[in-house]
Amino acid sequence: MTVTKWTAAQVARKVIENKELFIVDVRNHDAFEDWKIEGHKFEYLNIPYFELLDGVEELVPQLPKDKEILVVCAKEGSSMMVAEMLSDEGMDVAYLEGGMKSWSMYLEPIKVADLNGGELYQFVRLGKGCLSYMVISEGEAALIDAVRFTDVFTNFAKEKDVEIKHVFDTHLHADHISGGRHIAAQVGATYYLPPKDATEVVYDYTPLEDGLTVQIGLAKIDVNALYSPGHTIGSTSFIVDNQYLLTGDILFIDSIGRPDLAGLAEDWVGDLRTTLYKRYRELAEDLIVLPAHFMIIDELNEDGTVSKRLGDLFAENHGLNIEDEEEFRHTVTDNLPPQPNAYQQIRQVNMGKITPDQDEQTEMEIGPNRCAVR
Numbered sequence: 001m002t003v004t005k006w007t008a009a010q011v012a013r014k015v016i017e018n019k020e021l022f023i024v025d026v027r028n029h030d031a032f033e034d035w036k037i038e039g040h041k042f043e044y045l046n047i048p049y050f051e052l053l054d055g056v057e058e059l060v061p062q063l064p065k066d067k068e069i070l071v072v073c074a075k076e077g078s079s080m081m082v083a084e085m086l087s088d089e090g091m092d093v094a095y096l097e098g099g100m101k102s103w104s105m106y107l108e109p110i111k112v113a114d115l116n117g118g119e120l121y122q123f124v125r126l127g128k129g130c131l132s133y134m135v136i137s138e139g140e141a142a143l144i145d146a147v148r149f150t151d152v153f154t155n156f157a158k159e160k161d162v163e164i165k166h167v168f169d170t171h172l173h174a175d176h177i178s179g180g181r182h183i184a185a186q187v188g189a190t191y192y193l194p195p196k197d198a199t200e201v202v203y204d205y206t207p208l209e210d211g212l213t214v215q216i217g218l219a220k221i222d223v224n225a226l227y228s229p230g231h232t233i234g235s236t237s238f239i240v241d242n243q244y245l246l247t248g249d250i251l252f253i254d255s256i257g258r259p260d261l262a263g264l265a266e267d268w269v270g271d272l273r274t275t276l277y278k279r280y281r282e283l284a285e286d287l288i289v290l291p292a293h294f295m296i297i298d299e300l301n302e303d304g305t306v307s308k309r310l311g312d313l314f315a316e317n318h319g320l321n322i323e324d325e326e327e328f329r330h331t332v333t334d335n336l337p338p339q340p341n342a343y344q345q346i347r348q349v350n351m352g353k354i355t356p357d358q359d360e361q362t363e364m365e366i367g368p369n370r371c372a373v374r
Contacts, residue, residue, distance in 0.1 A: 001087045001090050001091055001092050001093075002087065002092055003080075003083045003084055003087045003093060003094070003095065004092075004093070004094040004095075005080075005094065005095060005097045006070060006094045006095070006096055006097060007097050007098075007102070008096070008097070008098065008102045008103050008105070008106035008127070009106060009108070011037060011070065011096060011103065012106055012108045012124075012126050014039060014042075015037075015038070015039045015040070015042075015126055015297070015300075015304070016108065016110075016124075016300075016303070016304035018039075018040050018041060018302070019039075019041060020041045020042075020043075020067050020068070021039060021041070021042050021043075021067065021068055021069075021070055022042075022043045022044075022045070022063065022064050022067045022068065022069045022070070023036075023037060023042055023043070023044050023045070023069075023070050023071075023072055024044075024045050024047065024059075024063070024069060024070070024071045024072070024082065024093075025037075025044060025045070025046045025047075025071075025072045025073075026046075026047060026048060026049040026052065026071060026072070026073045026078050026079055026082050027046070027048065027049075027072070027073055027074055027100070028048050029046060029048065031074070032044075032046040034367065034368065035100070035366075035367050035368040037072060037096075037100075037103055037126075037127070038126075038296070038297040039297060040297060040298075040300075043064075043067070045059075045062055045063070047059060049073060049078040049081075049082065052082055052085070055085065056082065056085045056086055056089060057089065059086070060086065060089050060091065063086075063091065068094065069086075069091065069092070069093045069094065070093070070094050070095065070096060071083045071086070071093055071094070071095045071096070072095070072096045072099065072100060072103075073095075073096075073099045073100070074099050074100050074101065075098065075099040075100075075101050076095070076096070076097060076098050076099040076101075076102075077099075079095040079096060079099060080095050082095070083095040100127070100366070101362060101366070103126070103127035104125075104127040104128050104362070104365060104366055104367075105125075105127070105149060105362070106125065106126065106127060107123045107124065107125050107132070107147070107149060107152050108123070108124045108125075108126065108304065109121050109122070109123050109124075109134075109152075109156055110122050110123075110124060110303065110304050110305050112244070112290065112305055112307065113243070113244070113288075115135070115137065115221050115240075115241045115243075116221065116241065117137050117138060117217065117218065117221070118135065118136045118137030118138065118216065118217060118221050119135075119136045119137075119160075120133065120134075120135055120136070120240065120241075120244060121133065121134045121136070121156075122290065122305050122306065122307075123146075123147075123152065123153070123156075124300075124304060124305070124306065125147060128147075128176060128365065128368070128369060129293045129294050129295060129368060129369025129371075130145075130147050130175075130176055130292070130293055130369070131145070131290070131291060131292050131293060131294065131306055132144065132145050132146050132147055132153070132292075133145065133246060133290065134153065134156065134157070135216050135221060135223060135240055135241075136160055136162050136216070136217075137216045137217030137218070137220075137221045138216075138217030138218035139161065139162050139163060139217060140162060140163055140165045140216050140217040141157055141160070141162040141163065141164045141165065141166075141216065142164075142165065142166040142167070142168065142214060142216050142223055143164055143166070143167045143168070143180070143183060143189075144167075144168045144169075144170065144223075144238060144246055145168070145169060145170055145173075145178075145180070145246075145248065145292045146167065146169075146178065146179045146180045146183055147176055147177070147178070147179055148176070148177040148178065148179040148182075148361060149179060150179045150182050150183045150186060153179070153183055154183060154186065154187060157187075163187070164183065164184075164187045164189045165189050165190070165216070166189055166190050166192065166214050166216070166223070167180045167181070167183050167184040167189045167190070167191045167192065168180070168191075168192045168193075168208060168223075168238070169191075169192070169193050169194075169208075169350075170194075170235060170236050170237065170238070170246070170248030170249070170292060171194060171197050171231060171232040171234055171235040171236065171248055171249060172193070172194075172197035172198065172201075172232055172234065172347060172350050172351070173249075173346065173347075173350055174340060174343040174344075174346055174347050174350075174371075175293075175340035175341075175343060175346065175365075175369065175370060175371050176340075176346065176365050177346055177349050177350060177361050177364065177365060178350050180193075181193075181203060181205065181352075190206050191205050191206060192205065192206045192207070192208035192212075193205040193206075193207070193208055193234075194207070194208045194209070194227075194232075194234030194235065194236045195207040195208070195209065195234065196229070196232075196233045196234035197232050197233065197234030197235075198234070200351050200353070201350075201351045201352055202351060202352040202353055203352040208225055208234075208236050209225065209227070209236075210225060210226065210227035210236070211224070211225060212224070212225040213225070221240065221241045222239075222240070222241065222242070223238050223239075223240050224238060224239045224240075225237075225238060226238065226239060226279070227279075228247070228248070228250050228275040228279055228280070229268065229271040229272070229274075229275060230250055230257060230259055230268055230269075230271045230272025230273070230274070230275045230276070231248065231249040231250050231257035231258065231259060231268075231272070231371070232249075232268075233268060233271065235248050235249065235250050235257075235275075236248065237250065239283075239287065243287065243288060244287065244288050244290055245280075245283065245287040245288065245289050245290065245310060246290045246291075246292070247289055247290070247291045247292070248291070248292045249291070249292050249293055249371045249372075250272070250275055250276070251276060251280065251289060251291060251313065251317070251319075251320075252291045252293060252294060252295065252299070252317075252371075252372050253289070253291060253294060253299040253306060253307075253308050253313070253317070254294075254295060254296060254298070254299050254317065254372075255295060255317070255318075255319055255372035255373055256272070256276060256317070256319030256320070256332070256372065256373050257272065257371060257372060257373070258332070258336050258337075258370075258371060258372060258373050259271070259272050259332060259333075260333070260336055260339075265332070265333050265336070266333065269328075269329050269332050269333060270329075272332065273325065273328055273329075276319065276320055277320070280310070281314075283310060284310070285309070285310050285311030285314065286309065286310070286311065287309070287310045288307050288308070288309055288310070289307060289308050289309070289310050289313055290306070290307050291306065292371075293369045293371045293372065294306045294369065295368075295369055295371075295372050319331075319332075319373060331373070332373050335373050336373060337370045337372070338370060339370060340367065340369075340370045340371070341364060341365065341366055341367045342363075342364040342365075345364055346364055346365070349361070349364070
C-alpha cells in the first residue's frame with residue numbers, strides 16, 4: 001500500500017471545502033488537547049508515538065476503511081514512521097509534511113469581495129487563527145496585520161501586479177510576530193502603528209491615529225482608521241470602502257478581545273467596553289466585520305473566510321450583550337484563557353528589541369490563538 005506526503009496547503013483545502021478526514025495524531029496527549037488541526041468533518045485518534053514503537057497492529061482496527069487517513073506529529077519524522085508502519089499493515093495513509101510546525105505557518109489567501117475597482121483578500125492562517133488582509137485597487141495595495149511570512153504577501157502582490165504602498169498593524173501584537181515593518185522596508189511602503197502602542201519600539205514608524213484616511217489606487221478606496229482601545233491601549237480598527245469593519249483583536253465573530261496581554265486588564269477593561277458598547281454602536285450595522293483572529297473552526301464561513309455582519313454580532317455575540325458594567329468587568333477578567341506562548345518575548349520582537357532567528361520565532365508562535373475572552 002502507499003504512503004503519501006501531504007502539504008499544509010492540501011490539508012487546508014480539506015478544511016475549507018468541508019471534506020471528511022480521519023487524523024491520527026501521534027503527539028503527546030497534552031499537546032493534542034491544547035492544539036490540533038480542526039475541520040468541520042474531521043475525526044481524531046490521539047495515540048502518542050512512544051506507544052506505537054512496538055508496532056501498530058492494535059491501532060489498525062481503530063481506523064476507518066472508508067475515509068482518508070492523515071498521520072500528524074510535531075515536526076514530521078514520527079508521523080512518517082507511523083504512516084510507513086500502517087502501510088506495511090496494508091493501509092493507504094498520508095502524513096503531514098513538516099508536521100504541526102508547517103500547519104502553524106501556512107496561510108491561505110481567499111477573496112472576500114470585489115470593491116469598487118478593486119478587491120479585498122483575507123489571508124487565513126488556519127493553524128494559528130490569524131487573519132491578515134490586503135486591499136487592492138488600480139495597481140496599489142494596502143496590507144493590514146501581516147504575519148511574519150513576508151514572502152506570502154510580496155509574492156501575492158506580484159501575482160496581482162500591484163505595489164504595496166501602505167502597511168498597517170492594528171496594534172502591537174502579542175500572540176504572533178508581525179511582518180508588517182519588514183514588508184514595508186522591503187518594498188518601500190509606509191508602515192503605520194498606533195503611537196500609544198509604540199512607546200517602547202526602537203524603529204521608525206508613521207503614527208496610526210484616529211481619523212487617518214488612506215486612499216488606495218485610482219478607485220479611491222478609503223481605509224479609515226477608528227481608534228478602538230481595549231485589547232491594547234492603541235488598538236485601531238479600519239473601515240474599508242464604507243463596507244467592511246476590520247476590528248483587529250477587539251471584536252471576533254464568537255468572542256471579544258482580551259485586555260490583559262500587557263498586564264493591564266483592570267485598566268483596559270473600561271476602554272474595551274467603551275469601544276464595544278459605544279464607538280462600535282455608532283457604526284452602521286450593515287458593516288461586515290473582519291477580525292484579526294478566529295478561535296474555533298465554527299467561525300469559518302462556507303468559503304473559508306471569517307466574517308459576519310456587525311448587526312448580527314450585536315444580536316448574537318455574548319460579549320456584546322452584557323448590560324451590567326460590573327458583570328462585564330468580571331466576565332472579561334475572570335474568563336481569560338492561558339496567555340499565548342512566549343507572549344512577552346513576542347511583544348519584545350514586535351518592538352524591535354530582540355531579533356530571534358526563524359526557528360526561535362517558530363517555537364515562540366507554536367500553539368493556538370489565545371487573543372479572546374472565552
